[in-house]
Amino acid sequence: MRRGAYAKGVAKREEILKVALEVVGELGCRSASNREIADRVGLSQAGLMHYFGSREELYMAVLRARDERDSETYWEPRKDFRGFLDVIEHNMQVPGLVQLYVEFSAEASIGRHPAHEFFVERYAWVRGLAQESVRSAQESGEFGPHVDPALVADILIATADGLQQQWLLDRSIDMIARLQAVWDGIAALSRIPR
Amino acid sequence: MRRGAYAKGVAKREEILKVALEVVGELGCRSASNREIADRVGLSQAGLMHYFGSREELYMAVLRARDERDSETYWEPRKDFRGFLDVIEHNMQVPGLVQLYVEFSAEASIGRHPAHEFFVERYAWVRGLAQESVRSAQESGEFGPHVDPALVADILIATADGLQQQWLLDRSIDMIARLQAVWDGIAALSRIPR
DNA sequence: GTCTATAAAAGGATAGAC
DNA sequence: GTCTATCCTTTTATAGAC
Numbered sequence: 283m284r285r286g287a288y289a290k291g292v293a294k295r296e297e298i299l300k301v302a303l304e305v306v307g308e309l310g311c312r313s314a315s316n317r318e319i320a321d322r323v324g325l326s327q328a329g330l331m332h333y334f335g336s337r338e339e340l341y342m343a344v345l346r347a348r349d350e351r352d353s354e355t356y357w358e359p360r361k362d363f364r365g366f367l368d369v370i371e372h373n374m375q376v377p378g379l380v381q382l383y384v385e386f387s388a389e390a391s392i393g394r395h396p397a398h399e400f401f402v403e404r405y406a407w408v409r410g411l412a413q414e415s416v417r418s419a420q421e422s423g424e425f426g427p428h429v430d431p432a433l434v435a436d437i438l439i440a441t442a443d444g445l446q447q448q449w450l451l452d453r454s455i456d457m458i459a460r461l462q463a464v465w466d467g468i469a470a471l472s473r474i475p476r
Numbered sequence: 477m478r479r480g481a482y483a484k485g486v487a488k489r490e491e492i493l494k495v496a497l498e499v500v501g502e503l504g505c506r507s508a509s510n511r512e513i514a515d516r517v518g519l520s521q522a523g524l525m526h527y528f529g530s531r532e533e534l535y536m537a538v539l540r541a542r543d544e545r546d547s548e549t550y551w552e553p554r555k556d557f558r559g560f561l562d563v564i565e566h567n568m569q570v571p572g573l574v575q576l577y578v579e580f581s582a583e584a585s586i587g588r589h590p591a592h593e594f595f596v597e598r599y600a601w602v603r604g605l606a607q608e609s610v611r612s613a614q615e616s617g618e619f620g621p622h623v624d625p626a627l628v629a630d631i632l633i634a635t636a637d638g639l640q641q642q643w644l645l646d647r648s649i650d651m652i653a654r655l656q657a658v659w660d661g662i663a664a665l666s667r668i669p670r
Numbered sequence: 671g672t673c674t675a676t677a678a679a680a681g682g683a684t685a686g687a688c
Numbered sequence: 689g690t691c692t693a694t695c696c697t698t699t700t701a702t703a704g705a706c
Contacts, residue, residue: 290671291671295620302518308586309586310583310584310585310586310589311583312583313586314699315699316700316701317697317698317699317700318702319592321557325671325672325673326672326673326674327700327701328672328673328674328675328701328703329671329672329685329701331527331700331701331702332570332672333671335701336700336701337699337700343591364677367684377585379538381582381586382586384578384585384641385579385582385583387641387644387645388504388575388578388579388582388641388644389504389505389506389579390502391571391575391577391644391645392502392504392646395504398645400567401645402645402646404641405645405646412651428512433654433657434649436649436654436703437644437654437658438636438658439636439638439642440634440637440638440639440641440642440654441634441635442638443630443634443637443638443642444633444634444635444636444638444639444641446581446639447578447581447634447637447638447641448599448630448633448634448637449593450581450582450585451581451584451585451595451596451599452596452599454485455630458519460630460634463631464631467661467662467665468661470665471661471664471666474664474668484689485689488689507679508680509680509682510681510683511680511681511682520691520692520701521682521683522683522684522685522690522691522692522693523689523690523691525683525684526689526690528692529683530682530683531681531682547705569690615690625672
């Protein structure tokens, strides 16, 4: 029965990640407590700590799981700007995740925070993806050559992050339209010689 | 001596705001506690609560004081994009303030958070300022007419917010250069007929 | 793997004296 | 205005039983 027990553990872990997300979405990542999450998942707080050693580990796991799913579902199939937009569009269905990301990454900006390195690495990864989408647009001819992929990537990411920050406060903001406008603007610029 | 006592109260309040900022900068807004702030300012926790009724009130006051100072010092003199950049540039000297802003605004994105309304109103205010700077650029001829001031303003703000979010994790990011690049790009676009 | 029990700390807030 | 004292809650984390 080793296999069964193992499968159960994995399933429970998944369930915890899902519930943690719900709780953060409702209460915010500051007020969300291990106890609340444990209660909702039908576990004692000690039981929860068996799966994740600390609050920080749990939140990192939630964000990692999100990235893996988004990457497979939205990014991998196309590896272009549309995939980038699809991720943002999907984020609008999971405000709790967006909130966790913004709040926790800010919290982790303190030098010695346990999640600091996680976010630094994550940012490098996202930056790489964004640069890929720019290069792919240049190859397809959508973008002209007069543009620096690294700069464009950073600007796209910053705009997306900032829009999400604002969107948390005003859910009526159309992030997709604005991002598309930025992309189209850069496309137009990329064809103007400098 | 009523005047003296009053002046002292004001001075103490200022001191608290200053210290609160330091503590947030060091510990992050999650770990910063009223007690820690009170200790550093040479006050008991109860003494601190005399000035600000709650943690949320205190943080709002810190951000309000920042906005007032920035507005007077950097924005009012010019009311253009350079003023906007000056604010961001100054922010690089006060990472604690940036961290407080990002973390606290995300925390307040929960519907019934005591600071929710504060951030919604603040955003409307900033949006107005940004639109002013765009219109002023159009009047001076730096921008052409082919651009929507409201859209441009939102994009500028989002980019600035997102850059600051990233900058918290990587202080080597040149926010000014990137924002300037965005501005220049939009300026170029605004002269291309649609 | 999960619980009970418990520690030990820290959190915010208030009452009442001075 | 400021303190002391205190309250009650919540938090994370661990030890040890089952």
